Amino acid sequence: FTGLEGGMGTLPGAIADACRAAGAEIRLDAPVRSLRRTPTGWAVTVGPDAGTAEETTADAVLLAVPAGPAARLLADHAPAAARELEGVDHASMALITVALRRSDLDRPLPGSGFLVPAVDGRLIKASTFSSGKWEWAGRDPELYLLRASVGRHGDPGAVAMDDADLVRGALADLREAVGLTAVPVASVVTRWIDGLPQYAPGHTDRIDRVRRALADLPGLRACGAAHDGVGIPACVATARAAAEDLLRTVPAHPTD
Template sequence: DPAGRSGRWRVELGDGHTLTADAVVVAAPAPVAARLLRPEAPAAAGELDAVDYASMALITMAFRRSDLPAEPPGSGFLVPPVDGRGIKAATFSANKWSWTAAQDPGLFVLRTSVGRHGEDEWLRRDDAELAALSRRDLAEAVGLTAVPVDTVVTRWEGGLPQYPVGHLERVARVHRDLAERPGLTVCGAAYAGVGVPACIADGRRAADLTLRTARPAGEGE
């Protein structure tokens, strides 16, 4: 909350300590950001409450290249919902990112993703089932029938913000509300894109805005 008339911000930490800052950038998922912003920016918080999320699981598998009659080409593929398959995408990491192949040239690493918005039943399956359905779908899609030498399943509960029609307008309303509170802004995957480049760009936007609008310590005191 604002610390008196100085234009600075007071942040109360979970351990009871308090920080005073020229500016605050809330880089958190939309539900958390909404809770933090509600006392000072209820309109922005209300907009963020409406951002929905999907859960997903990543199934990473490593294959011996010597076990592959032919390595899958390209960087991967997407699976449309109408196909009715368990996986929604596959990324051939060894092809897409050379550093993964360089770590062990004898291995071909890939990953699949499972879980769409409103389809959480897939994620109630155990790790072995998710790995098995991934291998089945890979076999049908690209003919990959080899047995992986290692498999790791990573689950992200509520990890993917959804961008329905009207999302950009919602984000614009959030930014307009926060613009009335200099030194307070937000950034993250909930606003302009979930990929790493999009998150970096949004972080830079928030940093530039903060440098332009935050009131330095001592000014106005």
């Protein structure tokens, strides 16, 4: 399988490094609390709480955030777009990653993983045998990495379980599915709350209405996984199109 050396988690860091090298400033732990129109663009209130928030100005704002936060920020400026985005439902998920001693595996795990249909009634919905799927993840001669995912739309209970119960439940399902009996030497649980937008029938029409509602607001556009797809190619394409459209609405600054 094709992938990035070190995993897809390396991609955001590489993009951030490229942006900084091009002169961009990236501010972390700086949630946007509100937007305000100004004669020349937008004022953005940023900060973890009202007492420490500060306002910064911008010629243009691209909301590359989930549908819920985007709806909140757009409510006063594009209420029709906000209502549409509020209607996008989401599912949460958790990834359970474990490291096993290769010497504890009774036999090689088959293939690169498997999916679990909801009708099976299992905790996990999929498992990836990472060390068998990606060459870089299989280089350690002593450890074997695999992961399982939990969390389905309309069933938030699994994601709310504590880490220890998630690990135990995932291992029990793996034992039933592929006969895995090895005990992990390490494990980590990563949760993505509301991380998977749900594309109900009529979703493309909904997003078309969002874009039309924003078309009359110079210097403000929105993009993200809730728009045209959760995959990286879809997110990149949506962001590129939104940024290009945004720039067309902003007057060019005079140059020396």
